[in-house]
Amino acid sequence: MATQTEARSGTSARVRVQKFGTFLSGMIMPNIGAFIAWGLITALFIEKGWLPVPQLGGFGETDGVANTGLVGPMITYLLPLLIAYTGGRMVYDVRGGVVGAIATMGVIVGAGIPMFIGAMIMGPLGGWTMKRIDAIWDGKIRPGFEMLVNNFSAGIWGALLAMLGFYGVAPLVQGFSTAAGNVVQFLVNNGLLPLTSIFIEPAKVLFLNNAINHGVLTPLGVQQSLEQGKSILFLLEANPGPGLGILLAYMFFGKGAAKASAPGAAIIHFVGGIHEIYFPYVLMRPLLILAAIAGGMTGIATLSITNAGLVAPAAPGSIIAVIAQTARDSYFGVVLAVVLATAVSFLVASVILKTGKNQADGDLAGAASRMETMKGKKSSVAGTFRSTSATTGPIRNIVFACDAGMGSSAMGASVLRNKIRAAGFPDVKVVNLAIANLKDDYDVVVTHQDLAARAEPLTQSATHVSVDNFMNSPRYDEIVELVRASAAAEGGVDPKNPTPAAVAAEADVDGAGTGANDVLAEQSVVLDGRATTQEDAINEAGRLLVDRGAVDSSYVAAMHEREKSVPTYMGNFLAIPHGTNAAKDLIKRSAVSIVRYPEGIDWNGKQVKFVVGVAGVNNEHLSILSAIARVFSDKDQVAKLDEATTVDEVLALFGKVNA
Incomplete structure (x- = not known):
């Protein structure tokens, strides 16, 4: 129990430092x-x-007056005030930013040196205190006096x-800066x-680097650069070399997914400057x-021996930014x-990877997930490992997983199945399932990006791809x-000559739903829907299913819940x-309804003209969904559907699947 308490305490402390660094x-x-x-x-x-240029660089004299140039005023006033305004705005919007900037002017003038640390104190302090003061008379100001009170306060x-x-x-702050310097x-x-580096490199992997880099190194580096024209401090954390060396080692001596993904990660790291992309490789x-x-x-x-440095921060830590500064x-x-x-x-x-028994082929996706856990939020690059980590064997089974395994996943499976067949691989089986029914026996799992976190623990050995x-x-x-x-990679596979089992599997998929000859009926197709909102459109499509006797009336509420x-x-x-x-x-029983909205409906920021209500028993509805997928993956077909004037034209576009 004591050990667990200490662990939680350590984690909590790290999280607090991360939050401070993030701020x-x-x-x-x-x-x-x-x-x-x-x-x-x-x-x-x-x-x-x-x-x-004396007038820009701030050296020499013009007409007997010393040149101030751009360099001095920008570093003394512009940059600290921008930092202060940003910090105040983070706490209390524009009003907090303005008060924070005003407060920082006192520190700038009082110290006489670039006050980045002072700005990072006074900016948020100004925003926070102004927010507290406004709360005192919130709702108590007489109408017509709001602007007067707000501006003067x-x-x-x-x-x-x-x-x-x-x-x-x-x-x-001046004393602290002097002591730190x-x-x-x-x-x-x-x-x-x-x-x-003994502290900085582990701190980077633990996402504690922001507190060190932006809280201490950048302010001190700017002060040093102003005095000496450059600073080594800008490269203590931003040097892309250590991470690049690790990724190169994985390229030569790694295995599996780590080896395959290392080249792309190296480019993102070295050229793009996103250093966190190599953190999962270290965590493995x-x-x-x-x-x-x-x-x-x-x-x-090397920097110390050659007396080298940058004139300003290199962010992100790209080799391009490093050279530019x-x-x-x-x-x-x-x-x-x-x-x-x-x-x-x-x-x-290289020595570590070559001598470590079976350690070079670790769980890259799992390491990426642990990285996100330590970071405390989604990583912009973690998805790279989940989507590019290739399976070690041939790909035979792909599953689309959604909450119900009925509509979205069935449509996606149909679209991908058609693409894979067109590419000459009919032996690759593409199915759809509810997430709750997933088992860890698929090669590739495709989910909506909002459901990826639910599917991954159930299918850890698969390659995961998330889509929007x-x-x-x-x-x-x-x-x-x-x-x-x-x-x-498997060798000997001829996509143009599939095995008899593959042909049978393909026929089985195509035949899904052949026993359902009334999934889509004329009375379930409406060319001019009456709804004007997303909620009403779901109700309209759902009522058509209820009127057909395909679902219970409470099924419509479940459609809203799913949405x-x-x-x-x-x-x-x-x-x-x-x-x-x-x-x-x-x-x-299985049924599908189709409602067209010629003027379109706002669907969470997207324009929707066609709402297809779905209710499926077993696989009886898959043939119509496959037909719908074929139509809507072809823009010309969508245009024809948009121009259709009769229900028969709509049914004809879907291949008369009920014939």
Whole structure:
């Protein structure tokens, strides 16, 4: 019990640090463009820049008056005020941002040096205190006096905070900055700066880097850059070399999904600057953190020896951003630092992967999920591992999974089945199921992106692909290529000559529903729907099913419930509302209704012109859904359906499946 309590305490502390770091990052990252602009102006126009211009770089005199240029005012006033405004706005919208910026002016003037730390204190403080003050008289201001009270309260409180910043906060922040700068200088003078990698590299993998990078290194680096024209601090965390070395090691010595996905991850990491893409590879083999530390220490040591640095932050940590922000006299040192960091990290990681028994082929998707858990939110790159992690054997079974396994998944399965057959692989079986019925015996699992988290634990050995709509997702072409690659890897598979079993399986799928000759009837097709809202359209399609005697009246409520959990918009102006998995007992027989809305209906921000209500028993409704899928995956057919003037034309477009 004590151990569990300590673990929870440690996790809680890490989460708090992550949230703090995320908040700091939220103030810095939106303004990185301004940092880059300042860095470019500095690199070009200062006295030691590529194109020295006294009036822009702020050196020399014009008509006997010292030039202020752009460099000094931007770093002293513009950047801190942008940070403060952003921080205040994060807390209390624009009003908080304005008060936070006013308050920060006191710190800027009082300290006389770039006040990034001061801005990150006063901006949120101004927003938070203004929010509390407004709450005092919320709803108590007489009509007509709101603007007067709001403007004067913000002005008065902002002025008071500016004075607090001038007399109280500025000296404290200036003292902290001086002390932190002395610590950094001590580390540099004694050759100890490379040791910071022991803390920085593990912090990156644990998503604690924002607190370190944006809370300490960037403010100190900017101050150092202003004084010396460059700073090594900008590359302590942003050097892409350590991560690149690990990914290169996986390219050469990894196995399975990790080896296959490493090249793409390396490009995203090195060129795109998204460093978190290599974190799952480290989490698969935690000992690889030693490779990252060794690479980081090598890079920092190289920068120290060559006296190299950047003029401004490199964010994201792309090699393009690094080179763009490199000081004029530091290109050799910076490039060498990246190359050597990559080489050392690669060598250490290669040894670890080659000597670790059965460790190079870990669960990449699982590591990506653990990474998201540590991050505390969705990762922009974690889906890369789930969708690109190829199965180790041939792809024979693909399943579309949705909540009920009735409408959305059946449509998606039909679309993909047609694509795979067209590519010459009829032996690949594509089915649809409810998530609750999934078993871990499929090669590929396709789900709506909102349902992926429910399906993954049930089918951990499969490749998972998530889509945002089931009708025309570009991910289907990726799946076809995955099937093609698996067939080629298997060898001896001729897609044009399927096995007899495959032909039988195909016939079995095509024959689903042949015994149902009344799934779609004339009375269930309406060319001019009366509904004007999404809710009413579901009711209208559902009532047609009820009137046919296909479902119980309470099935319509289940259709609304299903829509709330996962939208049934399919793309190409089509939505197919249907009941939940729990509502299958309310279905008496299979039926489909079609309602057209010529003017269109807003469906969660998408335009829908065709609403298809679905109720299916076993597989009796699959043939009509397959026909609907064929129609709506062809834009010309959709246009004909839009122009149809009779119910018979609509039925003809669906291949007269009830004949």
